[in-house]
Amino acid sequence: MSVFLVALGLVLVIEGLVFAAFPAASRRAAMVILETPEPTLRTVGVIGAALGVGLIWLLRLLS
Structure with missing residues (x-):
């Protein structure tokens, strides 16, 4: 949940x-x-959301 809040803060x-x-x-x-x-x-x-999910997935995979 804290990662989500950090991401939301960064968007803002x-x-x-x-x-x-x-x-x-x-x-x-x-x-x-x-x-x-x-x-x-x-x-x-939908394309933006899919790209965001793909980016998050890729970053989690590489870390």
Whole structure:
């Protein structure tokens, strides 16, 4: 559980840094997301989740 909380904290730090460093680009990206069809967002989400699981699996395998 502690690894999960560390990972969640890291996601929040990275996301916060992106919004702080590039607020205009973040706003444009949000607008693009709003205009993107749901099936495309769903596909990108599933691919991202699968890549994340694969990366975690690989890192756990190598350590």
